[in-house]
Amino acid sequence: MTIADELDPGRASLQMINPDPFNAEAPPDALTGAITPNEFHYVRSNFDVPAHDGTLEIGGAVDNPLTLTVADLRALPAVDRAVTLECAGNGRLAMKPLPAGEPWGDYAVSTARWTGALLHEVLALARPTTAGVDVRFEGADHGTYHLRPILPDSDRDNMTFVRALPLSHVVDPAAEILIAYEMNGKPLPPDHGAPFRIVVPHWYAVASVKWLKRIDVLTEPYQGEFQTGHYMYQWSDRPDEPVTLMRVRSRITDPAPGSVVDRGTYTVRGKAWSGTGPVTAVEVSLTGDGDWLPAELEPPKGPYQWQDWTFNWAAKDVGRHTLRARATDAAGNVQPHLPPWNRLGYGSNAIEVIFIDVK
Ligand SMILES: Nc1nc2c(c(=O)[nH]1)N[C@H]1C(S)=C(S)[C@@H](COP(=O)(O)O)O[C@H]1N2
Ligand SMILES: [Mo]
Numbered sequence: 001m002t003i004a005d006e007l008d009p010g011r012a013s014l015q016m017i018n019p020d021p022f023n024a025e026a027p028p029d030a031l032t033g034a035i036t037p038n039e040f041h042y043v044r045s046n047f048d049v050p051a052h053d054g055t056l057e058i059g060g061a062v063d064n065p066l067t068l069t070v071a072d073l074r075a076l077p078a079v080d081r082a083v084t085l086e087c088a089g090n091g092r093l094a095m096k097p098l099p100a101g102e103p104w105g106d107y108a109v110s111t112a113r114w115t116g117a118l119l120h121e122v123l124a125l126a127r128p129t130t131a132g133v134d135v136r137f138e139g140a141d142h143g144t145y146h147l148r149p150i151l152p153d154s155d156r157d158n159m160t161f162v163r164a165l166p167l168s169h170v171v172d173p174a175a176e177i178l179i180a181y182e183m184n185g186k187p188l189p190p191d192h193g194a195p196f197r198i199v200v201p202h203w204y205a206v207a208s209v210k211w212l213k214r215i216d217v218l219t220e221p222y223q224g225e226f227q228t229g230h231y232m233y234q235w236s237d238r239p240d241e242p243v244t245l246m247r248v249r250s251r252i253t254d255p256a257p258g259s260v261v262d263r264g265t266y267t268v269r270g271k272a273w274s275g276t277g278p279v280t281a282v283e284v285s286l287t288g289d290g291d292w293l294p295a296e297l298e299p300p301k302g303p304y305q306w307q308d309w310t311f312n313w314a315a316k317d318v319g320r321h322t323l324r325a326r327a328t329d330a331a332g333n334v335q336p337h338l339p340p341w342n343r344l345g346y347g348s349n350a351i352e353v354i355f356i357d358v359k
Contacts, residue, residue, distance in 0.1 A: 014026065014027065014039075014040065014043070015105070015107065017102055018102060021045045021046060021047055021048055021146060022048075023043060023045060025042050025104065025105055025106075026040050026041060026107045028256065030107070030110060031107070031251060032253045032254065034111065034306075035111055035112060035113055036112055038112065038183055038184050040110070041110040041112055042085075042087065042107060042108045042110050043191045044089075044205070045141065046141070046146070046147075046226070047141040047144075047146075047159075047161060049191060049211075050140040052140045052194065052195055052211050054070060055067050055069055056068045056196065056212055056213065058122070058123065059126075059217075060215075060218055061128060061216075062126040063126075063127040063128075064126050065126060066126050068122070070181050070196060076117040076118075078117065079115070079178060080115045081176060081201065081302065081303075081304055082113045082114075082301065082305040083113075083199050083201050084109065084110070084246075084306045085111070085205035086108065086109040086204060086205060086273070087108035087109070087205055088204035088205070088231060088347060089101055089104045089346060090104050090107075091104065091105075091108075091249075091339060091348030091349065092104045092345035092346075093106075094339045094348050094350055095339050095341055099344055099345030100148075100344070100345075101147065101344060101345050106251065109273075109306075111306055112192075113184050114178055114182070114183060114199045115182035116181050116196065117179050117181075118173070118176065118178065120175070122179055122215075123135070123170060123171065124171075126215075128171070128217045131219045132167040132217040133166070133167055133218055133221055134217075135166075135170045135215060135218070136215070136217075136222050137163050137165070137209040137212060137215055138162045138212075138213050139160065139162070139210055139212060139213060140211040141160070141161050141210070141211050142160040143158075144156060144159070145159045147230070149225050149229060150230055151228065154225040154229060161209065161211075162209075162225075162227070163207055163209050164222030164227055165177075165200065167217060175200075176303075176304075177198055178199045179196050179212065180196060180198070181196045193212070196212050197210040197212050198212060201303070202275040202276070203244055204231075204244070204246050204346070207244075230344060231243045231344075233342045233347065236341070236342075245275030245276055246274060247275070247333065247340075248276065248277070248333045248349060249273060249274065250270055250273075250282050250351075250352065251272070251325070251352055252268060252270045252354055253269050253270050254267075254270075255268065255323075257354035257355070257356075258354070258355065259356055259357070260357045261315060261357075262358070263358055265313070265315070266315055267310050267311070267312060268310065268311040269310050270282070270308075270325055271307065271308060272297070272307050272309055272327040273305070273306040274327065274331075274333065276329050277300070277329045277331075278300045278303075278307065278330055279297065279327045279328070279329050280297075280329060280330050281297060281327070281328040282294075282309040282311075282325060282326065282327045282328075283295060283325070283328075285322075285323075285326070286313070287322075288322055288353075293311070295311040295325070296309060296310045315358045317358065318359060319357070321358055323355070323356065324351050335349055335350060336349070336350055336351070337350060337351055
């Protein structure tokens with residue numbers, strides 16, 4: 001039996017974190033499926049949903065500047081990829097002292113199937129020059145930033161969402177960065193970047209610029225509020241680092257934390273993912289005393305999406321029981337017991353601990 005069979009999971013809905021700009025976590029149930037339905041995919045926006053005229057301009061250090069429409073993108077070969085997106089601030093609430101920034105719990109993570117053109121094929125049409133270093137992606141969203149800027153020359157009342165990636169990563173066919181115009185088979189919803197956005201597999205989702213308006217090839221490394229101000233790990237004991245790949249993480253999706261169950265044998269279920277994946281092992285501890293027992297880990301359904309795992313748990317004794325889950329990835333990264341504290345609260349990937357009362 002699974003505990004999910006016993007519990008009424010309740011009606012799923014997004015958990016609003018901030019109405020303006022609209023930021024919301026996925027409902028816990030959204031983590032149980034392979035794909036998160038559009039209406040339950042978490043939303044993280046730094047500004048209001050902008051107007052977008054439907055065109056994408058490509059310029060900077062290119063030999064053939066271009067303006068493209070969604071029809072032009074649709075005319076290119078379409079690629080479909082399920083991609084797990086996680087906000088770099090996901091799990092921030094677990095950090096003590098609590099950093100500034102959106103107080104995300106643990107549900108700013110979701111997996112959608114994105115369809116679009118390959119960014120490297122689109123960029124090739126514009127013919128980047130050999131002087132290119134970074135590629136700058138500008139969203140159509142702009143206005144007053146709801147957080148206090150970090151960079152001294154950021155004008156809080158007049159900001160635009162801009163991110164950059166190294167040109168070498170953008171032109172690498174293996175990176176499979178998409179300019180996506182469909183999410184789970186439907187045109188992109190407004191909150192998720194309509195009419196098109198980039199989707200950067202394996203990276204924290206801040207790299208996946210929504211409402212994409214301009215792409216520019218730069219001959220100098222890009223600096224800006226959302227690149228070298230916010231979205232930097234500010235460690236207390238070592239130099240700052242940019243937020244890039246998702247850190248290895250597992251979640252327990254069933255049983256629900258704090259549930260009360262009868263004695264019996266249960267299937268504990270969860271998800272695990274990593275930007276330096278795939279995940280190679282998930283282990284469960286029932287005592288917190290070093291008893292890491294292997295969970296059954298499913299192979300990845302695709303290269304960029306979370307993996308399922310299960311663990312058979314014999315709940316023999318009445319009382320409070322703790323369950324911990326810990327993932328290890330192909331690069332040898334293992335989840336830590338404590339979230340790696342940094343001043344802006346990114347990359348929180350500590351081992352999850354839940355308790356269940358057996359009656
Ligand atoms: N243009 C634009 N793109 C953006 C953002 C934004 O504020 N503006 N937020 C980023 C961040 S921090 C995250 S976590 C993801 C969230 O994508 P989603 O809302 O589709 O889940 O979008 C990224 N792309
Ligand atoms: Mo984010």
